[in-house]
Amino acid sequence: MQSFQIHTAYSPWFALLCLAVGVGVSWFMYRRGGPWPTGLRWLLASLRALLVALVCFLLLEPYTRRVRQEEIKPKVVLAFDNSQSVGLFTQKADLTRTLQGLDALAERLRKRGMEVVTESFQEGDSAASSLASMPLQAPFTNLHALLEKGENAFKDQNLAATVLISDGIHNQGPTPTFQLYNAPVYPLALGDTIPKRDVVLEEVQYNKINYTGTSFPIQARLRHNGFSGTAMNVLLQENGKTVQRKTVSLPRGGTSQTTFQVTAAQPGKKHFEVVVQPVTGEFTHLNNRRHAYLEVIKGKLKILVAAAAPHPDIKALRSALRTNPLLDVEVVLGPFQNPSFKTPYDAAVLHQIPNASGVGTDWLRRLRSDKVPTFYILGAQTDFNSFNALQAGVQLNRPSPQFDEVQPLLNQAFKRFSTEPIAQTRVRNWPPTAVTFGEWQLAPAAEVILHQQVGAVRTTKPLLIYKPAAPTPSAVLLTDGSWQWRLTEAVDHGSVQIYDELMTHMVQLLANRRNQKRLHVYPVKDEFETSEQVTLQADVFNAVQEEIFGQTISLTLTHNNGKQTQHRFKHEQGGEGLPLGNLPVGVYRYTATTRAENQNHTDTGEFVVQEQNLESLLAVADHSLLSQLAERSETRLYYPTQLAQLEQDLIKADFKAVLRSHQEEKDLLEQPWFYFLLLGLACTEWALRRFFGTL
Incomplete structure (x- = not known):
């Protein structure tokens, strides 16, 4: 009308x-x-x-x-949990019959004036003509995300009810029984709650970082139902070959564990598989195998943390850096003795050095002469004239005794290392810290990691910067109050993950540039999930280690099975690098080449794609979760034999159409x-x- x-x-x-x-x-x-x-x-x-x-x-x-x-009909969402567990642990004939019954129910509801839509975990599945034709391929189950997906899509379109079709197995994301949903949820329970006779390789524990020549453990934990006293063979395999074998007698209690001791002589990423040999009577063999991806390195990176005087920042930095087993952190506080440098440093963190009182000048001179990449933290005691002479990536013209209270803002365009999705929100809520007032001038090659926000005003002024260029790579933090960020994160979230990762990534980025390579190709993460897109980034430097752009980089990727693929991409400032898409499980190695300044340059590396295999860990449905969800929505739990009752209850609810004026x-x-x-x-x-x- x-x-x-x-x-x-x-x-x-x-x-x-x-x-x-x-x-x-x-x-x-x-x-x-x-x-x-x-x-x-x-x-x-x-x-x-x-x-x-x-x-x-x-x-x-x-x-x-x-x-x-316009008249908006009431919408009913059929939210289908099309995860692998539904297909694994629900009888195929029963599942097909139930889904066909739901498709018929949807048609009858449409004839009664309701609009029925389907949602599932994967975007392309919604285009399927019926529930029965949807593939059961989702590698994990996040029921909250599934329910929220329908609510977000139809929140302004008269969403009346959500029918959740699931086995109740939930292994990722917030628990839905503790969430609030605008539309009532009508759960339909699939699967079987009777435990099956099965042996499950529940967990494999190992250190992700190990050192050459040392022995390290890989521990496997088994859980079983109905196999008490049975002897199981557990194999440790590398590249498809069995390297160790253990025999485990399954106890009455249901769980057991065994440990393999492994020694690696060569550095690099290693891929082991722990395999439980199947026995007669197991419900499924899909949960008898788990992967272990670990890295063997020659030694730790030596990191110096030097401060002109004791400061809360030092404890925060030391605690953050020591969370990474790759870093060997040495803390030195002024007044300093003459530097001895018994072992060379891979990177240094200098707190308020150069200092207005001259403390630490000898150490700074020695680090500069050894071309040690340095992370400068500035504060009230910094000698800004001496700092400007270092050409560290940022300069303060006409420093003032006054300060600005600024909050950090994460620069999403910075791609040299990745941050967690929650980082943007958490960093924005970190408390203000003091930054010396003045005109901060950024060097052309410098990249901003954190911007300044003054009150409610977002600025383009730098707060944390990284400079990959000559004379040595460097980073600068313009405030000496970052300890407050770590403290606030611990109080607000019970975790200091984002602060610790920011500082460790910053130091690792500096330390890894010490090799002075002209071409550096690296993954944005060391480990990817099969559901994540693999992306490689690159840096190209000239003879004086200034970053240059415009080169075409050729890359040969060697897959886990030995297959090789060829790729090419352009190295551009702010470019997206080389997206490789989703890759199967395995260890991948690559060789990259480019030509710069009439010379050929090569770099090699590797990364891991792993799969958690969450869906096969439980061979029993969790109908109690669905029952609690129904109770919170003031509905009831339905079973496949009660589709007629579900239809009657949806009709009895008498959902009304909504008139909306535009x-x-x-x-x-x-x-x-x-x-x-x-x-x-x-x-x-x-x-x-x-x-x-x-x-």
Whole structure:
């Protein structure tokens, strides 16, 4: 239903004045008669009066209002848990019969005036013609995300109810029983709650970082149901070959564990598989195998943390860096002795050095001469004139004794290392810290990691920067109050993950540039899930280690099975790198080459794609979770044999359609039809006068 209205910016009574003007002009023109009959003269006068009145009407700033009402039918979402566990642990014939019954139920609801839509875990599945034709391929189950997906898609479209079709197995994301949903949830339980006779390789524990020549453990934990006293063979395999074998007798208690001791002579990423050999009577063999991906390195990176004086930042930095087993952290506080540097440092963190009192100058000079990549943390005691001379990536012109209280803002365009999705929100909530007031000038090669926010104003001023160029790679943090960020994160979230990762990634980025390679190709993460897109980034440097752009990089990727694929991408400033898409499980190695300044340069590396295999860990449905969800929605739990009851309850709920009005306003001056109306009136009058007499 639509309605069309005309309104004016002034009182509509002025329209009578416009009509009076039109009548007056028409009377003045046609008062003396003419060569026309009386009826035609009245018609001509009316056309002229209407034309003049409409032209005067424009002075009232008229506008049109179009009101359209539409009826929005109640929507019922069939949220289908099409995860692998549903296909694994629900009888195929029963599942097919249930899904076909739901498709028929959906058609009957549509005939009753409801709009029924389907949702599943994967975007492409919604295009399936029926629930029965949806593939059961989702590698994990996040029931909250599934319910929220339907709510977000139809929150403004009269969402009446959500039918959750699931086995209740939930292994990722927030537990749905503790969430609030706008529409009532009607759970339909699939699967079987009776435990099956099965042996499950529940977990494999190992250190992800290990060192060459040392022995490290890989521990496997088994869980079983119905196999007490059975002897199981557990194998440790590398590259498809069995390297160790253990025999485990399964106890009555249901769990057991065994440990393999492994020694690796060569550095690199290693891929082991722990395999439980199947026995007769197991429900499934899909949960008898788990992967272990670990890295063997030659030694730790040596990191120096030097401060001119004790400060809360030092404890926060030391605690953050020591969370990474790759880093060997040494802390030195002023006043300093003469630097001995018994072992070379891979990177250094200097807190308020260069210092206004000269503390640490000898250490700074020695680090500069050894070309050690340095992370500078500035504060009230920093000697800014000496710091500007370091060319660390940012300079402060005309430093002031005053300070700005600024909050950090994460720069999403920075791609040299990845951050967790929650980082943007958490970093934004970190407390303000003091930054010396002045004109901060960024070097051309420097990249901003954190921006400054002053009050509610987001600025482009840097707070944390990274410079990969000569004379040595460096990073600069413009505040000495970052310890407050770590403390706030611990209080607000019970975890300091984001702060610790930011600092460790920053130091690792500096330390890994110490090799002075001209070409550096690296993955944005060391480990990817099969559901994640693998992306590689690259840096190219000239002879003095200044980053350059525009090179074409050729890359050969060696897959886990030995297959090789060729790739090419352009190295551009701010570019997205090389997206490789989703890759199967395995260890991947690559060789990259490019030509810069008439020389060929090569780099190699590797990364891991792993799969958690969450869906096969439990061979029993969790209907208690679905029952709790129904209780919170004040509905009930349904089973496949109760589809008729589900249909009756949905009909009995008597979901109502919603009438929604859409209003559109537009100036009359902007609408062509009005000008055609004026032209039509003028042309009609002219044509009649021309045909029946004189102009």
